Amino acid sequence: MLKSRMTRQKKAILEELRNSDSHPTADEIYERIRQKIPKISLGTVYRNLETLSSSGMIKKLDIGHPQKRYDGRTGSHYHAHCINCDRVDDLPANSDLAIEDAFSHLCEYHITGHQLTIFGLCPDCKKKEKN
């Protein structure tokens, strides 16, 4: 375990992620934190997001876009991704380890985890689509 200090900047980033149920990009986090700590730099945001995610305090998500998303919920769970507005929501179900069991019989991998994402239209975009 590396040494790590809880700075004002890091604390603010962690709080922002924990109080948010969206899954913001680094840049969105930067803009929000800037309201409280105007002099914070984007580099600091990136460095802290990296530290926090490699120590397991947050998660880095990849939704197939140039920008990564960050998630303050560390429990294992799945995501839903709107193909229209790119919003990402948490799904109300924990990871299902049975899936890993099933695939352990189908491939030669030593499985350590899995990731499941649902794609579709979020409630808002579903409504708009009807018009």
Next chain:
Amino acid sequence: MLKSRMTRQKKAILEELRNSDSHPTADEIYERIRQKIPKISLGTVYRNLETLSSSGMIKKLDIGHPQKRYDGRTGSHYHAHCINCDRVDDLPANSDLAIEDAFSHLCEYHITGHQLTIFGLCPDCKKKEKN
């Protein structure tokens, strides 16, 4: 549907992907095609990969790395991703629509698809890990 011409470059890229069971990056594809078409440019590779994937002839994969991967298999299937060497393998099972059914009762999304990836050590890295 947009008009599209089957150029020598596009054909070579498509064949390369279909004859390969790895899931190469744009740059890897570029290097391979260069053996046959030395003057091809990386920009052309990117443009063709984009055309091919938006017309559904290939798939673009995101494994959470800066570079995207490309897959010549269009049937819906899952992937295994080695956390040590970043190799990506196809899993010998088709997409399970029951998963989408299950989540359609748990969220308000209009679900159109899903993606499942297994993480772990591939057979090669599993062996090396033992030493």
Next chain:
DNA sequence: CTAACTGCAAAAGCTTTGCTTTTCA
């Protein structure tokens, strides 16, 4: 023929990094 495509090179966009100064413990 001519719209679509190529090659080349420059630009764009996100993220990382080097360096000096500041700050937490």
Next chain:
DNA sequence: TGAAAAGCAAAGCTTTTGCAGTTAG
């Protein structure tokens, strides 16, 4: 007080784009 982190700016990497010349149909 010293190691770790911040701020700033420059660099890095992958991907996209503009443009003039080429080519498939």
